[in-house]
Amino acid sequence: xxxxxxxxxxxxxxxxxxxxxxxxxxxxxxxxxxxxxxxxxxxxxxxxxxxxxxxxxxxxxxxxxxxxxxxxxxxxxxxxxxxxxxxxxxxxxxxxxxxxxxxxxxxxxxxxxxxxxxxxxxxxxxx
Numbered sequence: 001x002x003x004x005x006x007x008x009x010x011x012x013x014x015x016x017x018x019x020x021x022x023x024x025x026x027x028x029x030x031x032x033x034x035x036x037x038x039x040x041x042x043x044x045x046x047x048x049x050x051x052x053x054x055x056x057x058x059x060x061x062x063x064x065x066x067x068x069x070x071x072x073x074x075x076x077x078x079x080x081x082x083x084x085x086x087x088x089x090x091x092x093x094x095x096x097x098x099x100x101x102x103x104x105x106x107x108x109x110x111x112x113x114x115x116x117x118x119x120x121x122x123x124x125x126x127x
Contacts, residue, residue, distance in 0.1 A: 006075050013068040018087065020044070020064065025107045028115035037115060044108065060101065 024044055027037030044062070052061025065083040072079050079086060084100035095103070 001074065003075070006071055009071045010068070010075060013064065013071060014090075017064045017068060017083065021083075021087065025111055028111055028118060034115070034119075037111075041108075041111065041115070048108075060105075 020040055023033065023037055023040045027033045027040065047062050047064075048060050051063065052058050055061065057066075060082075062083065068083070069079055081097045082100055082104065084104045085095060085097060088095060088100065
């Protein structure tokens, strides 16, 4: 694969995966995004809690991160840690892997709880 294509894919993954993270964390807020939010959250949960353990990677495995890491390794980057560390590091914020994992799981749990409460309130209002 050419270096130009790898660089393009690296940028595309930053954009796409960053969008996925934003939808997971904040997609429950605007009403027009809630269907997309539920779909993206379901895909994330499937990857983290089903696919990862099935493939032997454990809980928290993200296929998007795996693909992005492969592209970055081909470009010569030696990324260690998790995707949250990479994203925050791009803005000059550096956390340990433990803290960044806690941020990721905490944000995911908060979004699940907030989305569920909002969905229940909306459902009850319609009744």
